[in-house]
Amino acid sequence: MSDLTIWTYDWVPPGPRGFVRDLRLRWACEEAGIPYAVRTVPFDGREFNHLADQPFGQVPFLKEDGVEIFESGAGLLHLARKSEVLMPGDAAGAAETEQWLIAALNSIEMVTVPWWFLRMSGDADNGLTGWMAGRLDHMERVLGGQDWLAAGRFTVADLLMADVLRVPEVRAFGDRPATEAYIARITGRPAFIKAEVDQIAGFEAADQARA
Numbered sequence: 402m403s404d405l406t407i408w409t410y411d412w413v414p415p416g417p418r419g420f421v422r423d424l425r426l427r428w429a430c431e432e433a434g435i436p437y438a439v440r441t442v443p444f445d446g447r448e449f450n451h452l453a454d455q456p457f458g459q460v461p462f463l464k465e466d467g468v469e470i471f472e473s474g475a476g477l478l479h480l481a482r483k484s485e486v487l488m489p490g491d492a493a494g495a496a497e498t499e500q501w502l503i504a505a506l507n508s509i510e511m512v513t514v515p516w517w518f519l520r521m522s523g524d525a526d527n528g529l530t531g532w533m534a535g536r537l538d539h540m541e542r543v544l545g546g547q548d549w550l551a552a553g554r555f556t557v558a559d560l561l562m563a564d565v566l567r568v569p570e571v572r573a574f575g576d577r578p579a580t581e582a583y584i585a586r587i588t589g590r591p592a593f594i595k596a597e598v599d600q601i602a603g604f605e606a607a608d609q610a611r612a
Contacts, residue, residue, distance in 0.1 A: 405430070405465040407476075408454065409600070411441035412607035422473040423461035424600050425564055429477055429557060431592035433484035439603070474506050477557050487557040497551035501558035510565045512536050517570050537577060540566070545579040548586075555587075563587035 407430075409423035423439070430437045442451040448458045455462045455471040462471040463479065470476050481488035481498065488498045512533045519527040540562075543550070550558045566572060567584050587593070 405435060405437045406463065407437055407439050408451075408462045408464070409439060409441055409460045409603075410444040410447065412444045412611060413604055418601045418604045419597050420568065421460065421600065422564075424596050425473045425561060426461050426463060426476045426480065427596035427599060428560055428564075428593050429480045429487055431596050432555075432560070432590070433480065433486045435480060435483060439599075441603075474502065474561070477502065477561060481557040487560075489552045489556070494552040494556075498556040498558045501550040501556075502561050505558065505562040505565050509536055509540065509562070513565060513568065513571045517568065520570060533571075534575065537566075537571075537575060537580070541577040541580050544583045548583075555590075559587050560593075563593075 407423050407426045409421060413421055427437070427439070429435075442454075442460065450458075451462075452458060454469065457471075459471075461473055461476060462469065463476045464470075465479075468479070470479050477487075478499070481502075488495050512529060513536075516527065516529040516533045519529060549555055550562060563584050566580060567588055572581070572584060
């Protein structure tokens with residue numbers, strides 16, 4: 402049994418399957434060959450049933466040998482510091498990786514998620530559309546000139562950026578061939594495929610228990 406445990410929900414509806422953010426941590430572990438276990442908290446009552454572990458009632462959170470971490474970005478940094486597969490050991494490569502990981506969260510996802518929520522609520526042409534288009538245009542220019550975000554190779558920064566950009570509504574927004582090629586290349590990696598299949602299989606198995 403691994404000492405590293407990733408916690409997720411015991412079930413989610415079909416829509417979010419393959420996108421619940423414990424997938425990011427599973428994927429990182431698969432890339433780096435880090436053994437891990439997966440445990441769950443109930444989806445029903447999630448707003449209150451695990452606040453001691455995740456103060457916003459969300460997933461994922463991670464536990465390992467007395468270390469407890471919530472938020473997927475923090476968990477990814479923890480895992481990246483354990484393996485040079487995910488982040489270079491030299492100072493310059495590590496800094497470049499960290500800055501792009503934070504950019505995925507603070508410069509891209511902070512725009513795409515609220516845009517998506519407003520769109521799902523019926524406000525298709527909401528006030529964030531122009532802001533998001535600008536951010537995605539910036540990424541298209543970056544990805545048009547390089548295969549990887551940091552250190553000239555795959556890192557955890559690519560893992561997170563691709564996961565942010567692959568959300569179907571975001572991925573379909575505009576014509577961005579370099580970004581599309583990047584997403585396809587990163588999500589074609591065996592580690593991503595395994596992590597996604599495992600997550601979806603877990604939720605599908607829970608369907609039987611809820612039936």
